[in-house]
Structure formats: structure tokens, C-alpha cells
Amino acid sequence: MTILLYDLVGSDERRPFSPHCWKTAFALAHKDLSFETVPTRFTEIAGIQEGAAKSVPVIRDGDRVVRDSFAIALYLEEAYPDRPTLFAGEGGKAMARFVERWSQLTLHPFIGEAALMDIHGMLGPADQTYFRESREARFGKALEEVPAGREAKLEGFRTSLAPLRTLFWHQPFIGGDGPLFSDYIVAGALQWARVASPFPFLAPDDPVAEWFARCLDLHDGLGRSVPAAA
Structure with a gap:
């Protein structure tokens, strides 16, 4: 089924x-x-x-x-234990939990703020009303004010990717020679940014961008099945 x-x-x-x-x-x-x-x-x-x-x-x-x-x-x-593993054992599960916390505390806040109005623009009227009310309550300010200054904060965001950047000097994926769920955690965050907003979150020559391109190519190009925001 x-x-x-x-x-x-x-x-x-x-x-x-x-x-x-x-x-x-x-x-x-x-x-x-x-x-x-x-x-x-x-x-x-x-x-x-x-x-x-x-x-x-x-x-x-x-x-x-x-x-x-x-x-x-x-x-x-x-x-589905007979299918390719997402964790490669208990250590991989523990690593994935760390990567998830790192992603949600490091990547998600900047992406969520910088892309906020772009996400709002993707929604239909009913969802726009819900999104505005819920996000303005969360941020304590008008929706339009949240992304202000994102260009000035971009360098800091890119600097925060240093743990990934240096990791990819040694191996092609977070999981090693091939991807594990830890890769999909971070790729999911960057795909959110890619699909929702044309804002240049990654520099084209960044090893993180090169890794992300490898992730987009996985599984017959599943990630590329949705074009980047223009």
C-alpha cells in the first residue's frame, strides 16, 4: 500500500x-x-x-x-529494516538528534525571518490571514518588519555554517560517504529557503552549497522536482 x-x-x-x-x-x-x-x-x-x-x-x-x-x-x-538505513545504528540516531537541534537553533531562525514575507506571498488569502496573525503574535511586530536587515545579517548566517563547511573538506555527506537522515535534516531547512525565497542564503562557491546540490540530485532529483523561487 x-x-x-x-x-x-x-x-x-x-x-x-x-x-x-x-x-x-x-x-x-x-x-x-x-x-x-x-x-x-x-x-x-x-x-x-x-x-x-x-x-x-x-x-x-x-x-x-x-x-x-x-x-x-x-x-x-x-x-522497514530491510531497506537502506536512515541512521546506520544507534550512534546515527544520536547524531541526528544533535544535528536537528543545531539546525533548528542555528538555521531555522534566520531562514524563517529572512523568508517570512516570501512565504506569506506563497499563500492563499485564508492562509495569509492565519499566517499573519500567528507570526505577528510570535514575533511581536508587523510581518513586514521581521525580515528587515536580512542583508546585514547574511554574513553571520553564512559564518554559522562553518561546522558543515569544514566537515565537507573530509567527506561528501554528513553521514559519510553517503547520506543519512542527518543530511536530510539540514537539506530540508535549505530546501525550505530555496523553494520559498530567491534571497541568496548560500554563496555559490560555498562547500555547503556544493553539498546541497548533491542532496538535490539524490533519489532521481527529488529536491529539484520543485524549482527554486525566482
């Missing part, structure tokens, strides 16, 4: 943009599992599987409904 992935979209169903949903899509492809996406807008999340979740991603695999990208990856690893 084909797995269903509830995937966050805006007004254009062909442009899923959630970093967490992209993590899951990469993980499903890594496991060589057939899946279909269910385009889901912010205001439709509450209706997923009779209220099974408050956020996406969510997958339905037969009778099983699993939410949260990390929990989904753990489920896929356990349910």
Missing part, C-alpha cells in the same frame, strides 16, 4: 515548502518506499486524519498514522 504524506503547500500545490515535510520526503525516498503527497494548507492541517495532528508532516502507512519528521524517520527505520 502506498504511503500518504501530508505535505505543506501554499496557493500552488506543486510547491511544497515545509522543511520538516521535505525531511520526510527525502527519508521515504531514501528507504525506496512508494508514497503520494496530500497537498495540505495551513488552514487544512486540523482536518488531517480526523484531527490526528496539529502540524505536518503526517504520514499514513496502512493503519498507522505517524506525525513529526523525526518520529516518522524512526518509524520507517523500524518498520
